[in-house]
Amino acid sequence: MAFQPYVPPEQLMKDRSEYARKGIGRGKSVVALEYAEGILFLAENPSATLHKISEIYDRIAFAGVGKYSEFEDLRIAGIRLADLRGYSYGREDVNAKTLANAYSQALSGIFTQQMKPYEVEILVGEVGDTPGENELYHVLFDGSVTDEQGFVGIGGKSEELTGHLKETYQESWDLGTAVRAAVAALAATEERDVPADQTEAAVLNRSRGRRKFQRLTDDEVDGLLKAS
Amino acid sequence: MLSLKFDGGVIIAGDRRATEGYSIADEKIDKVFPADDYSAIAIAGAAGQATEIVKLFQTELEHYEKVQGDRLSLEGKANRLAQMIRQNFPMALQGLVVVPLFGGYDQRRDEGRLFRYDATGGRWEEENFHATGSGGRTAKQTLKKRWRPGLSRAEALRASVEALRDASEEDAATGGPDPVRGIFPSMVVITSGGCEDVPTDEVRAAYEELIGDQR
Numbered sequence: 415m416a417f418q419p420y421v422p423p424e425q426l427m428k429d430r431s432e433y434a435r436k437g438i439g440r441g442k443s444v445v446a447l448e449y450a451e452g453i454l455f456l457a458e459n460p461s462a463t464l465h466k467i468s469e470i471y472d473r474i475a476f477a478g479v480g481k482y483s484e485f486e487d488l489r490i491a492g493i494r495l496a497d498l499r500g501y502s503y504g505r506e507d508v509n510a511k512t513l514a515n516a517y518s519q520a521l522s523g524i525f526t527q528q529m530k531p532y533e534v535e536i537l538v539g540e541v542g543d544t545p546g547e548n549e550l551y552h553v554l555f556d557g558s559v560t561d562e563q564g565f566v567g568i569g570g571k572s573e574e575l576t577g578h579l580k581e582t583y584q585e586s587w588d589l590g591t592a593v594r595a596a597v598a599a600l601a602a603t604e605e606r607d608v609p610a611d612q613t614e615a616a617v618l619n620r621s622r623g624r625r626k627f628q629r630l631t632d633d634e635v636d637g638l639l640k641a642s
Numbered sequence: 643m644l645s646l647k648f649d650g651g652v653i654i655a656g657d658r659r660a661t662e663g664y665s666i667a668d669e670k671i672d673k674v675f676p677a678d679d680y681s682a683i684a685i686a687g688a689a690g691q692a693t694e695i696v697k698l699f700q701t702e703l704e705h706y707e708k709v710q711g712d713r714l715s716l717e718g719k720a721n722r723l724a725q726m727i728r729q730n731f732p733m734a735l736q737g738l739v740v741v742p743l744f745g746g747y748d749q750r751r752d753e754g755r756l757f758r759y760d761a762t763g764g765r766w767e768e769e770n771f772h773a774t775g776s777g778g779r780t781a782k783q784t785l786k787k788r789w790r791p792g793l794s795r796a797e798a799l800r801a802s803v804e805a806l807r808d809a810s811e812e813d814a815a816t817g818g819p820d821p822v823r824g825i826f827p828s829m830v831v832i833t834s835g836g837c838e839d840v841p842t843d844e845v846r847a848a849y850e851e852l853i854g855d856q857r
Contacts, residue, residue: 469708490709497705501697 434555437533438480443569449592452541452619456596459614469627471496479569480534510540514551522557535568541618574603590638610636643684646771648798651833652745652754655802659817676837678703681746682830686775688738716748720757728763777809777816784808
């Protein structure tokens with residue numbers, strides 16, 4: 415029987431948190447903000463095919479930062495949960511809160527029981543019929559959840575990002591202003607230019623049909639950036 | 643239930659009658675459903691089984707699209723539907739047969755395509771048109787006379803209305819257009835722009851043109 419040295423739980427949690435934070439810090443960030451017609455998600459992402467932002471259900475979107483394989487795993491689990499719920503009950507019975515709770519449970523389980531924690535932070539956003547009914551949940555690698563209002567940045571530099579957005583953010587921006595503010599916040603935090611072809615952007619737009627999720631192409635983002 | 647190709651895509655159309663034995667259960671149900679943005683399915687046979695298959699099929703297509711970040715090919719969708727019909731085969735042996743028609747716009751080939759099925763899950767691609775269900779034989783005869791390559795959308799709509807009207811006059815389980823109550827066949831048109839429900843007014847106009855010409 416192998417000898418297991420005693421490690422105090424505080425130390426164990428601290429080490430795991432540090433490990434997860436370091437992993438997340440290596441990746442690029444995502445910004446989400448509520449605008450007049452819904453919620454915008456915008457990330458710095460050089461890849462056009464490996465997405466950080468994705469559709470989960472009719473009104474719900476997902477964004478992940480950190481290790482791709484790990485948040486991809488969570489994304490697919492979320493889509494499966496949502497589709498299964500919507501199929502067995504009703505489409506209106508799928509909501510962001512349930513998903514955020516499921517993610518929280520899964521991540522906290524992994525954080526305490528597995529060899530290594532997931533090096534991810536995720537966002538679950540749901541667009542409501544009115545701006546007041548929008549929901550944004552920020553779930554951390556250890557399963558802690560925060561309910562965000564208006565805007566949020568996730569990733570290694572989430573605090574700086576949120577700080578930048580706090581200075582400029584106004585309710586009911588149009589899409590163009592929201593995209594420019596999000597790109598400006600990313601550029602200021604990273605201290606470099608973030609051109610349109612290095613971004614990935616999507617919206618949950620409440621004026622769309624059943625499926626509110628829509629990706630914005632690089633050209634669309636470029637057009638909005640130049641429209642200022 | 644019928645489907646035909648026209649210049650730019652396919653039309654899938656169905657009458658509105660549901661029967662329970664020899665009585666009419668419903669005169670205005672829909673039997674044509676969009677499966678996703680670029681395909682639609684029409685069902686004939688046991689209504690309970692059929693709607694369940696459609697619901698599962700729609701969920702599966704959307705699930706695949708979200709997980710993979712891309713839609714299944716039209717071929718892939720048609721094959722998946724064949725598997726689902728095959729799974730229903732034990733129920734079909736007990737009398738609960740489901741025979742769908744599936745059509746869609748193939749974005750890779752840039753053309754409309756349509757598929758028909760049998761109760762065992764057999765799948766065949768149709769070149770031009772097909773009709774199934776209790777009134778299928780009559781509807782197909784009308785389509786045979788009316789179909790030609792390069793039909794316009796309006797001509798195809800009219801041929802569909804005529805075929806369904808003819809079927810309703812020969813077959814007790816096919817409902818006919820009912821202008822008094824405003825009940826007309828349901829139709830979905832699928833083109834490179836996606837699925838679109840044909841508005842009732844347009845179907846009504848096609849029907850009125852048809853009876854006008856025959857008066």
